[in-house]
Amino acid sequence: xLDVFAALVALTGIALAVLYxxxxxxxxxxxxxxxxxxxxxxxxxxxxxxxxxLTGAMELLLTSPVYTAEQLADSGWVIYTVAALGFIVFAYAxxxxxxxxxxERRKNILISGLFGFLWGSSSGQLFLSVWLLCGELPLxxxxxxxxxxxxxxxxxxxxxxxYWDHYxxxxxxxPMTQVIKATxxxxxxxxxxxxxxxxxxxxxxxxxxxxxxCMSAGIGMRYPAPxxxxxxxxxxxxxxxxxxxxxxxxxxxxxxxxxxxxxxGWKGQR
Numbered sequence: 001x002l003d004v005f006a007a008l009v010a011l012t013g014i015a016l017a018v019l020y021x022x023x024x025x026x027x028x029x030x031x032x033x034x035x036x037x038x039x040x041x042x043x044x045x046x047x048x049x050x051x052x053x054l055t056g057a058m059e060l061l062l063t064s065p066v067y068t069a070e071q072l073a074d075s076g077w078v079i080y081t082v083a084a085l086g087f088i089v090f091a092y093a094x095x096x097x098x099x100x101x102x103x104e105r106r107k108n109i110l111i112s113g114l115f116g117f118l119w120g121s122s123s124g125q126l127f128l129s130v131w132l133l134c135g136e137l138p139l140x141x142x143x144x145x146x147x148x149x150x151x152x153x154x155x156x157x158x159x160x161x162x163y164w165d166h167y168x169x170x171x172x173x174x175p176m177t178q179v180i181k182a183t184x185x186x187x188x189x190x191x192x193x194x195x196x197x198x199x200x201x202x203x204x205x206x207x208x209x210x211x212x213x214c215m216s217a218g219i220g221m222r223y224p225a226p227x228x229x230x231x232x233x234x235x236x237x238x239x240x241x242x243x244x245x246x247x248x249x250x251x252x253x254x255x256x257x258x259x260x261x262x263x264x265g266w267k268g269q270r
Contacts, residue, residue: 002062006053013046029166030236038226041115041168048122048129055129057203066204077200084192085209091185092213097220099177101249101259103233105170105222116218117211124210127152127190131197145198152190157182165246171235172221173248174260189213 016039024036052058071077127148134148135141165173173181189209197206224231238244251257256268 002053002059006050006058009046009049009053013043013050016043016046029238032170032231032236034170034224034228034230035226037168037170037224038115041118044168045118045122048126051129052122052125055132057125057128057132060128060132060203061125061207064201064203067202071200071202080196080199081202081205084196085205085212087192088189088209088212089216091189092216093220096181096185096213096217099180099262100172100217100220101174101177102220102222103171103231103235103259105224105231106228107222108225109219111225112218112221112223113215114218115223116215119218120211120214121207123214124207127194127210128197128203128207130155131194141198145194149190149194152194153187156186156190161245162243165248166236166238166244170221170224170231171249173246174254175248175250176254176263178248185213 020036020039020043024039027033027036049058052061067077067081130151131145131148134144134151137144137147139147160169165171193206193209196202235249237247237250239247249259251260254260254263255265257263258268260266261268
C-alpha cells in the first residue's frame with residue numbers, strides 16, 4: 001500500500017511539474033498569483049514525500065511507535081518533549097507570527113492551515129530524510145547529527161531566499177524580521193529537534209513539530225487560497241546579484257509604515 005501511495009505522489013509531482021513548465025514557467029516573479037504558488041508548492045511537497053519514501057523515512061513514520069512506555073516513564077524524555085514542543089509553539093505561533101507583515105491579505109485559517117500542514121509534513125520528512133542519510137556516514141551518532149544540522153542550516157536560508165520567498169510564499173518579511181526569525185525560530189528549531197531526534201529517535205514527534213511550526217507560519221502569514229485574486233500589492237524585492245535573493249519588504253519609514261507595527265517606536269495606523 002505504501003508503494004502505491006508513493007508512486008501516486010511521485011506521478012502527481014511529475015504531472016504538476018509538466019503543467020508548470022508548459023504554462024507558467026515564464027510567469028513574472030514579482031506578480032504574486034496564489035494559484036501558481038500552490039502549484040509550485042505542490043511540486044515541492046511531492047518531491048519531499050518521494051524522497052521520504054526513498055530514504056525509508058516514510059516507512060519509519062508509519063511503523064515506529066510515537067513513543068514507548070519506557071519513554072513515558074522517563075522524566076527526562078517527558079520534560080524534553082514538552083519543552084521542545086512548547087518552544088515550537090512559542091517560536092512560530094508567537095514570535096514568527098508577530099514579526100510577520102500580512103499587508104492586506106484576508107485571514108482564512110482553514111486554507112492557510114492546510115497549506116501549513118502540507119508544508120510542515122513535507123519539510124519535516126525532508127529533514128528526517130537528511131538525518132537518516134547522514135546516519136549512513138562513518139561517524140558516531142552525534143557526528144552524523146552535526147553534519148545534518150550543517151546541511152539543513154545551509155539549505156534552509158538559501159532555499160527560502162532564492163526560491164521559496166519569491167515563488168511560493170507571499171511577501172511576509174522585512175530585513176529585520178528575517179534576522180529575528182532565523183535567530184529566534186529556525187536555527188533553534190533545528191538544533192533542538194535534531195538533538196531530540198538523535199537522543200530519542202521519535203520520528204513522528206520530530207515531524208509533528210515541523211507541522212506545528214509550518215501551520216503556525218502559514219496561518220501567521222495569512223497564506224492565500226489558490227482561488228484568491230492576485231495581490232495588487234506587490235512588495236516583493238530582491239537583490240541584483242547573479243543569483244537574486246529575497247530582501248523582504250523595505251518600508252520607507254518602518255516607524256510609520258502601516259504594515260510594520262512590530263518596529264520599535266511604531267506610530268503608524270493599521
